[in-house]
Amino acid sequence: MADESQPRDEARAPADSRVTIHMVASLDGFIARKDGRVDWLETSDEFSGGDTMDPGVVEAFLKTIDCYVMGSRTYETALHFEARGFGWSYGDKPTFVLTSRDLPRTRDSVEFHSGDLVRFVNDHLRPRFRSIWFVGGGVVSAECLRLGLADEVRYSILPILIGDGIRFFEKFDRDVALHLMEVKPYNSGMVALRYEVR
Numbered sequence: 001m002a003d004e005s006q007p008r009d010e011a012r013a014p015a016d017s018r019v020t021i022h023m024v025a026s027l028d029g030f031i032a033r034k035d036g037r038v039d040w041l042e043t044s045d046e047f048s049g050g051d052t053m054d055p056g057v058v059e060a061f062l063k064t065i066d067c068y069v070m071g072s073r074t075y076e077t078a079l080h081f082e083a084r085g086f087g088w089s090y091g092d093k094p095t096f097v098l099t100s101r102d103l104p105r106t107r108d109s110v111e112f113h114s115g116d117l118v119r120f121v122n123d124h125l126r127p128r129f130r131s132i133w134f135v136g137g138g139v140v141s142a143e144c145l146r147l148g149l150a151d152e153v154r155y156s157i158l159p160i161l162i163g164d165g166i167r168f169f170e171k172f173d174r175d176v177a178l179h180l181m182e183v184k185p186y187n188s189g190m191v192a193l194r195y196e197v198r
């Protein structure tokens with residue numbers, strides 16, 4: 001079990017690395033419906049003053065991410081999408097799946113991990129990777145923040161309310177002060193917020 005009492009500054013390893021939590025959520029703060037469906041991610045809004053998502057820019061940006069970390073349920077969703085022909089969203093970047101179960105491994109870039117998350121991030125990931133992205137779901141994002149591992153939170157809000165579902169930070173139980181770094185509206189109606197964890 002991870003030592004949840006460890007303070008943030010001690011939890012951070014000296015290596016020059018950055019841990020970012022990123023997810024896309026509804027305006028009411030959900031990342032998926034209760035049953036895990038994300039059908040609402042496709043919205044039809046238009047905001048004329050917003051930026052366009054240029055595929056070249058997105059591709060160049062994705063190249064700056066060195067590895068991904070996700071919970072097992074997010075991994076299962078990704079496998080399901082892949083099986084339905086929607087592809088694998090994480091390229092050939094190393095992808096670490098947190099799980100205590102024996103899950104299918106469909107590609108060499110996927111590695112499974114269980115146990116102390118603080119030691120895993122600080123001793124294993126931070127010395128090897130500069131830009132470490134936690135890409136969900138709500139359980140893992142909350143754990144990452146609770147353990148003081150995150151440097152940055154990127155919250156992309158879609159123009160939709162879905163009423164109920166899995167929260168961006170599931171069962172988060174304390175205050176975390178953030179510093180707003182960037183706000184970017186897109187012509188799809190999505191607003192991308194970037195915060196530094198204080």
Ligand SMILES: NC(=O)c1ccc[n+]([C@@H]2O[C@H](COP(=O)([O-])OP(=O)(O)OC[C@H]3O[C@@H](n4cnc5c(N)ncnc54)[C@H](OP(=O)(O)O)[C@@H]3O)[C@@H](O)[C@H]2O)c1
Pocket residue numbers: 022023024025030031032035036037038070071072073074075077098099100101113114115116117135136137138139140141143166170
């Ligand atoms: N909108 C978005 O941007 C977005 C992004 C990501 C995901 N999602 C959606 O969110 C849903 C999944 O989120 P979720 O909150 O239910 O689950 P999750 O965070 O993806 O996965 C939670 C599971 O990961 C495992 N785990 C967590 N911490 C661990 C640790 N330290 N060591 C070992 N295993 C650990 C545990 O499962 P085991 O039983 O395997 O141990 C835990 O039940 C899916 O529907 C997905 O589609 C949406």
